Amino acid sequence: MNRTAKAMGRLMALMVAIAAAERALAQSTAAPEQQPENGRRIVINVPAMTLEVVENRELVKSYRIAVGKRSTPTPTGSFQIASMVKEPTWYGPRGEIAKPGPKNPVGTRWIGLDRKGYGIHGTNAPGSIGRAASHGCIRLRNADAEDLFQRVRVGDQVEILYQVATAGGAEYQDVYSRAAAPQSSDGAGN
Numbered sequence: 270m271n272r273t274a275k276a277m278g279r280l281m282a283l284m285v286a287i288a289a290a291e292r293a294l295a296q297s298t299a300a301p302e303q304q305p306e307n308g309r310r311i312v313i314n315v316p317a318m319t320l321e322v323v324e325n326r327e328l329v330k331s332y333r334i335a336v337g338k339r340s341t342p343t344p345t346g347s348f349q350i351a352s353m354v355k356e357p358t359w360y361g362p363r364g365e366i367a368k369p370g371p372k373n374p375v376g377t378r379w380i381g382l383d384r385k386g387y388g389i390h391g392t393n394a395p396g397s398i399g400r401a402a403s404h405g406c407i408r409l410r411n412a413d414a415e416d417l418f419q420r421v422r423v424g425d426q427v428e429i430l431y432q433v434a435t436a437g438g439a440e441y442q443d444v445y446s447r448a449a450a451p452q453s454s455d456g457a458g459n
Contacts, residue, residue, distance in 0.1 A: 310426040311350075311389070313407055315343050316433045316441035318399055320389070320407060322420050332417065335397040335408035342445050343405050344384060348427040352381035353418060357390070362404065375406075378414040382427060389427075390414055401444045 308325040315336050322330045337343040356369035357379035367373045376391020389407040391414035397403070398410055407429075409417060433443045 309421065310428060311421065313343075313427065313429045314441070315345065315429065315431045316444055317439075318441075320409070320417070322417065330416070330420065332409055332413045333398050335392070335400050335402045336444065337403050337405035338401050339445055341404040343403070343407065343429060344387065345429045345431045348382040348384055348387075348429065350380055350421055350423050350425045350427060351383040352379070352388075353421075353423060354379040354381070355418070376409075376411040376414055378411070378418045380414075380418060380421065389417065 310323050312321045312323055313319070313334070314321075318334050318336055320332045320334045321328055356377060357373070357375055358369060359365075359367040359373050359375045361367070361374070367375075369377075372393055374393055375388075376393060378391050380389040382388050387406055389409065391411035392398070392408040394402070394408075395410050397408060402408070431445070432441075434440045
């Protein structure tokens, strides 16, 4: 890569970091009526592969996650928790069914979003955590899914972001090659 391309890459990363900082500042200074009623929300950063629980503008807990594969990306945007199920039955995209137990792809907990087919859940493949490996859902280790399940409620806000650079200077892998133009996806996740 020549010097110009490297400089352009650094400039783009800086612009993304500035935009992320502006968004974070706007969120942290939002009027009280714009904050969730209970003061709790989940913030997911797809490239960082993190899920954070924020209560009253304070970070309470952070988890390492798996996100959607490039062919089935995790959608970005604002969502709400629509359902919560202990020991769920999994219904796969091709009609497969897995009853609760160690072979269930969604593990021991399902936290469904208000977008059909997408949720935050445990997994029977803990080695996938930290990778782009799902059908669009957010995966956690089962113990982490169980911990998160105790911390959240139906109606809580979920923000799924795609930030490859942070205001603090950290840069993450651009898992979907779309740092400059994040887009939502359609389809069923897991």
